[in-house]
Amino acid sequence: MTLQRTVGAALLLASAALVPALAQSPSVFGYIDFTQQSRIDSEFLAVPDAKLAGQELKTLTAKPHLASSKEDHETAEYVAQKFKAAGLDTEIVPYRVLLNQPRKVSFEARDDSGAVISTGPTREHVSSDPFQDDPRVVMPFNGSSGSGDVTGEVVYANYGRLEDFDELAAQHIDLHGKIVLVRYGANFRGVKVYIAEQRGAIGVLIYSDPQDDGYFQGDAYPNGPWRPETGVQRGSVQYLFKYPGDPQTPGVASTPDLPDSARLDPLKTGNQPSIISIPISYHDASPILQALKGPSVPKGWQGALPFSYHIGGTGASVHLISDQDYQVRTIWDVIGKIKGTQAPDNWVVIGNHRDAWVYGAVDPNSGTAAMLEAVHGFGALLKTGWKPKRTIVVASWDAEEEGLIGSTEWTEQYEKTLEHAVGYFNVDVAVAGSEFGAEAVPSLKQFIREVTKEVPSPKGGTVYEQWKLAAAGEARDSNTGHITHANAPSEDVTVGDLGSGSDFTPFLQHVGVPSTDIGSHGSYGVYHSVFDNYAWYVQNADPSFVYLQEMARVLGLEALHMADTDVLPYDYVTYGKEISSYLDTAKHKATAKGIDFASAEAAVARFSKAAEAVRSRQLAPGSDLSRLNATLRETESDFISQAGLPNRPWYKHTIYAPGEYTGYAAVVIPGVNEALDAKNAAVATQQLAVLTQALNHAAQTLESAQ
Numbered sequence: 285m286t287l288q289r290t291v292g293a294a295l296l297l298a299s300a301a302l303v304p305a306l307a308q309s310p311s312v313f314g315y316i317d318f319t320q321q322s323r324i325d326s327e328f329l330a331v332p333d334a335k336l337a338g339q340e341l342k343t344l345t346a347k348p349h350l351a352s353s354k355e356d357h358e359t360a361e362y363v364a365q366k367f368k369a370a371g372l373d374t375e376i377v378p379y380r381v382l383l384n385q386p387r388k389v390s391f392e393a394r395d396d397s398g399a400v401i402s403t404g405p406t407r408e409h410v411s412s413d414p415f416q417d418d419p420r421v422v423m424p425f426n427g428s429s430g431s432g433d434v435t436g437e438v439v440y441a442n443y444g445r446l447e448d449f450d451e452l453a454a455q456h457i458d459l460h461g462k463i464v465l466v467r468y469g470a471n472f473r474g475v476k477v478y479i480a481e482q483r484g485a486i487g488v489l490i491y492s493d494p495q496d497d498g499y500f501q502g503d504a505y506p507n508g509p510w511r512p513e514t515g516v517q518r519g520s521v522q523y524l525f526k527y528p529g530d531p532q533t534p535g536v537a538s539t540p541d542l543p544d545s546a547r548l549d550p551l552k553t554g555n556q557p558s559i560i561s562i563p564i565s566y567h568d569a570s571p572i573l574q575a576l577k578g579p580s581v582p583k584g585w586q587g588a589l590p591f592s593y594h595i596g597g598t599g600a601s602v603h604l605i606s607d608q609d610y611q612v613r614t615i616w617d618v619i620g621k622i623k624g625t626q627a628p629d630n631w632v633v634i635g636n637h638r639d640a641w642v643y644g645a646v647d648p649n650s651g652t653a654a655m656l657e658a659v660h661g662f663g664a665l666l667k668t669g670w671k672p673k674r675t676i677v678v679a680s681w682d683a684e685e686e687g688l689i690g691s692t693e694w695t696e697q698y699e700k701t702l703e704h705a706v707g708y709f710n711v712d713v714a715v716a717g718s719e720f721g722a723e724a725v726p727s728l729k730q731f732i733r734e735v736t737k738e739v740p741s742p743k744g745g746t747v748y749e750q751w752k753l754a755a756a757g758e759a760r761d762s763n764t765g766h767i768t769h770a771n772a773p774s775e776d777v778t779v780g781d782l783g784s785g786s787d788f789t790p791f792l793q794h795v796g797v798p799s800t801d802i803g804s805h806g807s808y809g810v811y812h813s814v815f816d817n818y819a820w821y822v823q824n825a826d827p828s829f830v831y832l833q834e835m836a837r838v839l840g841l842e843a844l845h846m847a848d849t850d851v852l853p854y855d856y857v858t859y860g861k862e863i864s865s866y867l868d869t870a871k872h873k874a875t876a877k878g879i880d881f882a883s884a885e886a887a888v889a890r891f892s893k894a895a896e897a898v899r900s901r902q903l904a905p906g907s908d909l910s911r912l913n914a915t916l917r918e919t920e921s922d923f924i925s926q927a928g929l930p931n932r933p934w935y936k937h938t939i940y941a942p943g944e945y946t947g948y949a950a951v952v953i954p955g956v957n958e959a960l961d962a963k964n965a966a967v968a969t970q971q972l973a974v975l976t977q978a979l980n981h982a983a984q985t986l987e988s989a990q
Contacts, residue, residue, distance in 0.1 A: 312853075313730065313731070314731075314849035314850060314902075315850055316850045321849075324665065324844060325738055325841060325844065327664070327668065328661040328662075328665055328837075328841070328844060329661075329738070329740075331657075331660055331664045332654075332657035332660060332661050332833050332840065333657060333660070333833065334829040334832060334833040335829065336657060336660065337653045337654065337656070337657045337829045337832035337833055337836065338832065340366075340652070340653040340656050341645065341653040341832065342818055344359055344362070344644075344652055345640075345643045345644060345649050345817060345818045345821075348418060348420045348422065348642045348643055349639060350385070350422055350640070350641065350642075351383060351613075351615050351639035351682055351685060351686055351689075351690075352383055352614060352615050352683070353420075356616070356638070356682065357616055359639075360616040360618050360680070360682070363618045363638060363652065363680045364376050364620075366659060366660075367618065367620035367659060367678065368620075370620075370660060370663025371662075371663050371666045372620030372621060372662070372678060373620065373623070374618065374621075375618075375619055376617070376618050376619075377616070377619055377694065378617075379537070379540070379614070379615050379617070379682075379689070379693045379694075380538055380539070380540050380612050380613070380614055381529075381530035381532075381533075381538050381612065381613065381686075381689050382530055382532050382547075382550065382611070382612055382613075383611065383612075383613045383615075383683065383686055383689075384425075384427060384608040384609060384610045384611075385608070385609050385611075386423055386425040386607070386608060386609070387607040387608065387609050388605055389405065389423055389424065389425045389562055389606055389607070390404070390405075390604075390605045391404055391405070391568075391603065391604050391605070392602070393438070393571065393575075393602045394600065394601055394602075394603075395599065395600055396575075396600070401571040401572065401575055402568050402569075402570075402572055403568075404565075404567075405424040405516060405563070405564050405565065405568060406514050406565060406567055406568050407514065408421075408424075408515055408516055408813060408814045408815065409514055410506050410514070411506060413505075413506060413814075413815060413817070413819060413820075414817075414819050415643060415817040415819060416814050416815070421642055422518070422641065422642065424563050425518060425562070425563070425606075426473070426477075426490075426518070426520065426521045426562065426563055427518075427520035427521065427522060427685065428474070428520050428521050428522035428523075428556050428686070428687065429561045429562070429606055429608055430557055430558045430559050430560050430561070430608070431560070431608045432559075432560050432604075432605075432606055433603075433604070433606075434463070434487050434603075434604050435601060436462045436485075436486050436487065436602065437461075437596070437600070438462070438464075438489075438576060438596045438597075438600045438601060438602055439452065439457060439459060439462045439463070439596045439597050440464075440466075440573065440576055440581065440595055441464050441465065441466045441476075441480070442466065442467065442581070442585040443466060443467055443468075443469055443471060443476070444464070444466035444467075444470075444471065444475065444476030444477075444479065444480065444488075445471055445475075445945070446479060448466075448585075449479045449483055452595070455579065455595070457578075457597055458484070459485045460483075460485075461486055462486065462597070463485065463486065463487045463488070463601070463604065464485045464488050465489045465491065465569065465572060465573070465596070466480075466488065466490055467490070467491055467492065467496065468490060468496060468517055469496045471947055471948065471949070472784075472942075472947025473517075473520075473521050473561075473947075474520065474521040474525070474557075474947055475525065475946065475947040476488060476490060477521045477557045477561045478523055479945070480559070481557055481559050485559060486559055486560070487559055487560040487561065487562075487604045488521075488559065488560070488561040489561075489562055489563075489569065489602065490517075490561060490562070490563045491563070491564045491565065491566055491569035492511050492515065492517050492565065492566055493569075493587035493589070494587070494589065495587040495588035496587075497510060497811070498515075500588035501807065501809065502807060505809065505820060505824075506823075508807075508824070509807040509808065509810070509820070509823075510807065510809030510810075511566075511811075511815075512815065513567040514565045514567045515565055515809070515810060515813040515814075515815055516563050516564060516812075516813055517563055517811055517813060518563055518641040518642075518812045518813070519563065519685070519812050520685060522555060522686065522687035523555050524555075524688060524785075525932065525946075526553075526932050526934070527553075527555055527934035528687050528688035528692045528784070528934075529687060529688060529689050529693055529790070531553070531555045531687070532547035532548050532550055532612075533547060533548070533693075533696075534548070534553055534555065534934055535696060536696060537694070537696040537697035538693050539693075547612075554932075560604050560606040562604060562606060570589050573591070573593055573594075574591050575599045575600040576594040576595065576598075577597075577598045577599035578594050578595045578596050578598055578599065579594065579595050580594055580595075581595055615682035615683040616682050616690075617681055617682055617690045617691075617694055618638070618679070618680035619677065619679055619694070620659065620678040621675060621676070622662060622666070622675065622676040623671075623675050624671070624672050624674040624675040625671045625672070625673055626673040626674070627673060627674045627910075627913075628674070629675070629701070630674040630704055630705065630917075631675050631676075631677050631701070631704070631705040632674050632675065632676050632677065632705070632706055632707050632843050632846045633677040633678075633679060633705055633708045633709070633797070634655065634676070634678055634679070634709045634710075634839055634842070634843050635655075635678070635679035635680070635709070635710055635787050636651035636654075636680060636681065636714070636787075637651070637652075637681040637682065637684030637685070637690065637691070637712065637786075637787055638652050638681065639681075639682050639690075641685055641812045641813075642813065642814045642816065642817070643816060643818065645816050645818050645821040645825075646713055646715065646808060646811075646816050646820075646825060647712065647811060647812065647816060648712050648713065648714075650713065650714040650715040650821070650826075651712050651714035651803075652680065653832050653836075654711060654714040654715070654832050654833075655678065655711060655836070657833065657836035657840075658678075658836045658837075658839045658840035658843070659678055660836075661836070661837075662676065662678075672844070672847035672848055673847060674706060674847045674848070675847075676843050676847050678843075681694070684712075684787055685812075688786070688789050688790065691787035691790055691791075692789070695790035695791060695795060696790070696794075699794075699795055702791065703795065704917065705797045706797075706798070706846055706852055706917055707728070707797065707798050707799070707800075707842070707846040708788055708791035708799040708800075709799070709800050709839060709843060709846075710788040710799065710800065710801040711803065711835060711839050712801070712803065713805070713808075714803055714832065715803075715804045715825055715826050715831040715832055715835060716803070716804065716806045716807075716808035717804060717805050717807060717826075717831075718742070718804060718806055718826075718831060719751075719754050719804060719806060720736065720741075720750065720751045720802070720804050721751075721780070721802070721803055721804070722736075722779050722800060722801065722802045723779060723780035723781060723782050723800065723801045724779050724780075724782065724799065724800040725782065725798050725800075725920070726772075726855065726859040726862045726863075727798055727854040727856055727858065727859050727920065728800050728853075728854070729779040729855065730776075730858065731800075731846075731853045731854075731855070732779055732802070732842075733748060733776060733777065733779070734845075735838060735842055736838060737749075738841060739837045739838050739841065740834075741834065742830040742831060742833075747834060747838060751777050769781065771862070771869075771950065771952045772861065772862040772865035772866065773865070780950075781940060781950040782799060782800075782940055782950055783940070783941075783942045783947075783948050783949045783950035783951075784942030784947065784948060785942070785947070785948040786801060789942070792937060792940065793935050793936065793940060794936055795924070796920050796923060796924040796936070797920070798854065798920050800842065802835065802838055802839065803835075804835055806824075806825060807824065808825070850903070850909060851902050851909060851912060851916070852913045852916045852917060854916050854917075854919070854920070855899070856898065856916075856919060856986065857892070857895045859891075859895065860888060860891050860892030860895045861892065863888050863891070863953070863979070864885075864888050864889075864892065866939075866952040866953045867888060867953065870953060870956050870960060873960055874960055874968065875963075876963065877965075878965060878969070879960075879968050879969055880972075881972065883972070883973075883976045884975055884976045884979065887975075887976045887979035887980045887983065890980065891979050891980075891982055891986070893983075894983045894986035894987045895986055897986070897990050898989050898990065901989075901990065911989070912989055915988060915989040916989070918985050919985045919986055922978055922981040922982035922985055923938050923939050923978050924936045925937075925938050925955075925974055925978060927974070929954055929955050930958075930959070930971070932944070938953065938954075938955060938974060938975050940952060943958070944958060953975055955967075955971030955974060956968055956972055959971055
């Protein structure tokens with residue numbers, strides 16, 4: 285014990301200069317007295333090390349490590365060893381899932397005269413990059429792409445949004461038998477393919493326009509951070525807005541002992557496209573775009589290439605070949621646990637995926653390195669004799685890139701246990717630059733803000749203070765389709781709403797675990813390319829790895845606070861305000877007669893009143909904290925509808941889901957809003973009833989705590 289106290293004292297002394305504000309033991313929501321937690325926080329904050337984080341990032345990104353590869357398994361073993369060294373109870377958890385890898389992917393474009401104008405995909409290459417020539421780099425391809433050999437005329441469809449395809453239809457452009465050329469950005473790539481398939485296209489080419497993440501934004505790599513001419517964004521086109529995870533086992537964990545008879549045909553369940561899609565660079569797309577004839581593009585469709593864009597239908601045709609090797613392959617999650625002393629069944633889960641399309645320095649292994657340094661901090665606390673009240677689970681997910689597979693299968697396996705989990709804290713693209721951002725359920729938005737008020741920023745002051753200074757220009761990687769956006773006004777720095785595209789999806793939207801997602805953003809033009817590697821990261825994102833250290837501290841404090849707080853720090857007052865705002869917006873866009881919002885409005889008013897009453901008594905003397913915490917946790921679960929959303933029952937949350945036509949961005953009160961968008965008054969009315977029932981149930985739960 286003497287040694288433990290000495291270690292703790294040394295850590296506390298070392299951290300005193302870091303966070304002097306903690307000496308005043310600030311009032312933090314959820315704690316009766318924050319004094320002891322402030323000491324634990326100080327000890328933890330002193331541990332995550334920037335230099336170690338950089339070494340971990342270098343190790344994790346030394347080789348390409350596509351999900352299910354030998355190199356991917358090596359990273360699992362590396363992470364498991366780090367977990368064990370910190371004192372976590374650790375296991376590598378395998379799943380058997382359907383994945384495709386490319387045997388052959390090619391295209392050949394010809395102009396109207398029959399002359400070949402472009403072939404590819406061209407190998408990614410710049411004048412100097414130490415990682416680009418590794419023979420293990422996988423050719424550009426799309427996860428979940430169909431296989432086939434097709435030829436068709438090319439039609440340009442801008443970003444491939446629903447409104448873009450509707451504009452083509454308004455111009456009487458028939459897409460049946462055509463190859464659609466779309467640019468990355470504005471929505472999830474799978475949505476682009478989904479709508480193209482619905483409209484009769486036989487194939488899709490997806491390219492990165494320099495307007496969005498190339499030279500139009502600034503210097504291209506290796507001279508700057510933006511996408512070079514041959515850079516290609518790989519990625520999955522799985523219809524994850526239908527359901528994520530193993531395409532053959534929706535709602536069922538794809539464990540190694542799952543019989544083949546339990547596997548479904550994904551083409552019949554709606555999760556996979558049947559048409560070909562191939563990602564290409566603007567080097568390869570430029571000759572095709574320049575050859576296209578037909579009408580000039582509508583306003584807003586012109587990219588940054590130095591010629592006028594045309595819609596096409598004439599001018600160029602493309603021959604696509606996609607030979608995909610679909611097999612049931614093994615992936616590996618790594619799970620580490622620190623058992624709680626008072627409420628071991630109440631899990632606090634933090635997670636980040638480990639697999640990458642190539643090296644994945646920013647996406648995802650900046651997140652893995654940050655998580656490992658958070659674990660390093662937990663290990664130091666364990667040596668002082670500290671144990672959390674609630675169980676902390678640290679997860680390194682696999683096969684996220686192919687469709688959130690590792691996290692979804694694990695969540696489906698532990699669905700019943702996770703009904704008692706009190707938080708899931710995600711980090712994915714932890715560091716692409718210096719600008720902090722976050723997304724969360726409304727009940728945890730203030731929680732995130734309070735955590736960042738404790739963490740020092742490399743720029744000076746706290747993360748929260750720097751976040752607030754940068755808030756006027758806040759946005760999130762529009763070139764990837766991820767946009768930080770809140771659907772209701774905020775009186776403080778904006779915390780966005782959770783849509784999809786990362787591993788919080790199964791936790792929040794399938795099971796109902798309150799969730800957050802954090803990241804530090806910047807000029808990031810090499811997403812999902814060979815150039816997202818250690819060399820790019822050191823040059824452009826975080827040369828001294830101090831932002832990895834910052835993110836480790838934020839992530840770690842999220843876990844520590846949720847594990848040890850007296851009362852779960854859920855802010856249902858804000859939740860009620862935001863839902864009320866969502867209903868107002870939906871009501872104003874409801875043009876069909878007979879859609880009555882009165883019952884839903886009454887239900888959210890009841891919920892808000894109950895939330896105010898609980899908030900005023902949340903830390904009242906004499907409260908039964910165990911019962912109160914169970915009630916607070918149950919309230920989020922009340923937003924889960926077991927029937928799920930219309931036409932996509934895997935998604936069960938009545939307040940948040942990825943949009944069917946956005947994929948990444950959140951659609952709020954999705955059952956209602958998507959029915960309104962489809963002008964289906966009957967479904968809108970039915971979904972309003974489902975929402976009303978959920979709100980009344982949640983209100984009743986809160987009322988029971990008074």
